[in-house]
Amino acid sequence: MKNNQEYLLSSVKNALRLLRTFTMDEPEKKVTELAVSLGLGKSTVSRLLATLASEGFVIKDPETQKYRLGLSILHLNTVLTSNLEINRESDPILQRLVQEIGETAHIAVLEGMDVVYLNQVECKHPVKILSHIGRRNPAHCTSSGKVLLANSEEKVIDQYIEKGLQKYTAHTITSSDDFRAALKSVKEQEYAISIEEILEGVASIAAPIRDYTGKVVYAITVIGPVHRMNPHNISIINKVKNAAKEISDRLGYWKNGSI
Structure with a gap:
């Protein structure tokens, strides 16, 4: 039987899994x-929900x-996002980028095998993306x-490819060789x-954001419908790259004299 400490740790873990x-x-x-989704008994889930x-x-x-998230989650989210340095430093640049390009801009980070969006400024006519x-x-x-993957260690890229490149649309890269070649080009052209x-009718452009050590830690991306935004447009690409460099400056990368 689990002792009391093990039981409490298990309950905390299950509560966090439930929220996610x-x-x-x-x-x-x-x-x-x-x-069903958690693989737990209904009585266990009911107790967790009652506590939460x-x-x-x-x-x-x-x-x-039905249950939904409560306002306590919103409070924690506000505390987190308002204190993220990347959000503070990127806000004015995202705002300007959206005004210049006319599409929604984001800051993303790599977490595990996924990208997670940390900050967002929407354009006047956003599309559902x-x-x-x-x-x-x-x-x-x-x-x-x-x-973010292109600027990661080889073992991270290997692990990602090993799990499989799932197909989402007819345009998704699913060949490991093609994907490695694409990442090589991304790293070279920045x-x-x-x-x-990932979604029919949607295009995006992204550039790397570096911290004070020169490591790529975030990406800035502009996303819009293909009928409005041409991702091959050099002017737009340069605007995104310059915005990434400016945020990198704000994070201290300039101190190394690298930009």
Whole structure:
């Protein structure tokens, strides 16, 4: 039998797993759905939900009997995002980039096998795309993901390719040789494009952001519909690359005299 400490640690882990099951695509779930997705008993899930609800981390809809995230999550998110240096330093540059190009701009980071969007400034006429703050997307079919992978260690690239390059559209790169060649080009030219690789009708351009050591830690990306934005446009590419360099400056990269 588990001792009390092991039980508490297991409960905390399951509570965190439960919170992570809520997404933009599935913002509300019933106890049964949560139990199945987590591989836990309904009684265990019910107890976890009751505890989380008492602290405001989830809310139960009395009509649908479904749970959704509570305002306590919003408070934590506000604390986190307002104190992220990258968000503070990138905000004015993202704002300017959106004004210049007319499309939505983001800051992304590589976490595990996915890219996660940390900051976003929307354009006046945004389209529905899979890139809201906190969204996780596969790295191989996004411009920001390719930028971040291209500047990662070889073992990270190997691990990513080993798990398989899932096909999302007819334009997704699924050949390991083609993908390695693409990453090589991205690293050399210091930008990446993605044209309908993750979602039909959507294109993006990304460039690397470096910290004070010169390491690529984030990517800046501009995303828009293909009928409005040409990702091969040199003027747009240069605007994105210059924005990335300016944010790198703000993060201290200039101190090394590298920019």
